[in-house]
Amino acid sequence: VQLVESGGGLVQPGGSLRLSCAASGITFSSYDMSWYRQAPGKERELVAAITSAGGNPYYADSVKGRFTISRDNGKNTVYLQMNSLKPEDTAVYYCKARRRAREYWGQGTQVTVSS
Numbered sequence: 001v002q003l004v005e006s007g008g009g010l011v012q013p014g015g016s017l018r019l020s021c022a023a024s025g026i027t028f029s030s031y032d033m034s035w036y037r038q039a040p041g042k043e044r045e046l047v048a049a050i051t052s053a054g055g056n057p058y059y060a061d062s063v064k065g066r067f068t069i070s071r072d073n074g075k076n077t078v079y080l081q082m083n084s085l086k087p088e089d090t091a092v093y094y095c096k097a098r099r100r101a102r103e104y105w106g107q108g109t110q111v112t113v114s115s
Contacts, residue, residue: 001025001104003095008109011085015113019080021095021106028076031099034058035069035080037091037111044094048080052099063089085113 007019019035034049048069049058057069068081078095092108 001097003097003104003106005093005095005106005109008093008111010112010114012115013086013113015085016081016083017085017111019082019093019095019109019111021078021080023076023078023097026097026099026104028097029053029073031097033069033071033078034096034098035078036094036096037089038094038108039088039091042091047093050078082111085111087113089113 002024003021005019005021007017009017011017030052032051035047036044037047038044047060047063048067050069050071054071059067066084071078090111090113092110094108095106097104
């Protein structure tokens with residue numbers, strides 16, 4: 001099983017990034033997917049989640065209205081569109097696949113929001 005995140009980088013405040021997480025080795029369409037982030041010195045937190053069928057998106061209050069999670073089951077990929085980025089969004093972003101008791105994590109991609 002592999003989850004590979006991409007799309008991170010350095011962006012100025014107010015800018016946008018789109019993260020991707022490509023999955024292999026699992027029946028992607030059967031897994032709920034989520035994005036987490038971990039800033040230096042802080043615990044990992046849930047940012048957004050989406051069900052296996054693509055419904056019922058969840059967003060943390062801190063990103064609601066700015067981030068959008070989506071998935072393409074044909075491409076085995078989940079996305080996180082991040083707009084109006086703030087310095088406090090700086091973190092390593094991880095994707096997670098979960099189905100019943102099984103869960104898998106990606107290696108993370110760094111997002112830095114700074115002028």
